[in-house]
Amino acid sequence: MALVDYGSSSSSENEETEEIGPAPTILKRPALPTAVSLLGTKIPRQETQDEEEDDTDNSALHGGRIRSFKHERGNWATFVYVPAFASVEQLEDFQSEVIEKLEPHVQLQANESLHLSLSKTVVLQYHQIDEFTRSLQQALQSCTGFNSTLHMLQVYTNEERTRTFLAVQLDAAFTAKMSVLLRPVDLVMRDYRLPQFYEKPSFHVSLLWCVGDYQELLTNKLKELQQLLEDHDTLKLPVNEVHCKCGNKDFIYKLK
Numbered sequence: 001m002a003l004v005d006y007g008s009s010s011s012s013e014n015e016e017t018e019e020i021g022p023a024p025t026i027l028k029r030p031a032l033p034t035a036v037s038l039l040g041t042k043i044p045r046q047e048t049q050d051e052e053e054d055d056t057d058n059s060a061l062h063g064g065r066i067r068s069f070k071h072e073r074g075n076w077a078t079f080v081y082v083p084a085f086a087s088v089e090q091l092e093d094f095q096s097e098v099i100e101k102l103e104p105h106v107q108l109q110a111n112e113s114l115h116l117s118l119s120k121t122v123v124l125q126y127h128q129i130d131e132f133t134r135s136l137q138q139a140l141q142s143c144t145g146f147n148s149t150l151h152m153l154q155v156y157t158n159e160e161r162t163r164t165f166l167a168v169q170l171d172a173a174f175t176a177k178m179s180v181l182l183r184p185v186d187l188v189m190r191d192y193r194l195p196q197f198y199e200k201p202s203f204h205v206s207l208l209w210c211v212g213d214y215q216e217l218l219t220n221k222l223k224e225l226q227q228l229l230e231d232h233d234t235l236k237l238p239v240n241e242v243h244c245k246c247g248n249k250d251f252i253y254k255l256k
């Protein structure tokens with residue numbers, strides 16, 4: 001059921017493909033971010049797969065360079081998510097529109113690899129990866145997929161309030177189904193004594209981010225931005241698979 005997929009040729013220097021479950025489907029998907037796009041050009045390390053340590057938090061996917069946990073050799077930043085492939089073109093157009101619109105007020109950056117998180121970013125040791133991902137595979141094996149949509153914009157900050165995000169939320173009609181999918185993920189986190197997801201999860205796909213606490217400014221602009229978003233077609237989020245990104249590895253769990 002799970003396979004490891006490492007995206008595009010541009011990221012293949014540090015990444016490999018390894019099937020660890022029964023016959024996977026070959027997927028056509030947007031490229032996963034390269035190390036440079038994840039970590040930025042100012043980070044000098046060039047790492048090799050398997051010897052690599054990864055000390056970034058989920059913010060790496062937003063290009064953020066502020067660590068939420070201490071750098072230690074052998075730490076693998078790990079999070080579980082649903083990729084948002086289906087609406088990527090509309091969302092990318094919207095990202096550009098918002099960046100332009102808010103440019104005089106705040107410098108926003110577009111998130112890459114758009115996704116809906118099902119976990120916080122946690123740290124695994126290299127020797128835990130296999131067992132952890134197999135636990136996830138087991139926990140998710142009876143879960144069924146569903147179609148959902150995204151609609152309302154919302155502003156989030158990270159727990160330290162060092163970054164602000166503009167995100168589009170999962171339609172409330174699908175919260176119950178997404179919570180069913182979250183439960184096994186949370187149970188695996190608990191088994192590994194890792195932090196579970198938020199007590200009151202607010203499922204969303206982050207679209208734009210900036211450094212600092214701009215919650216108030218962005219909240220004041222929400223109505224205007226929502227109108228901009230309404231000009232786009234319905235934002236579909238088919239939930240057919242769950243991914244676990246662990247350092248440079250991406251494990252994929254197909255749902256029934």
Ligand code: AMP
Nearest residue numbers: 117156157158159165198200201202206
């Ligand atoms: P993400 O796109 O999943 O990285 O989420 C962006 C930010 O939203 C993260 O830094 C989370 O800490 C933050 N966040 C704040 N409150 C919540 C919540 N209730 N549920 C999910 N994410 C949240």
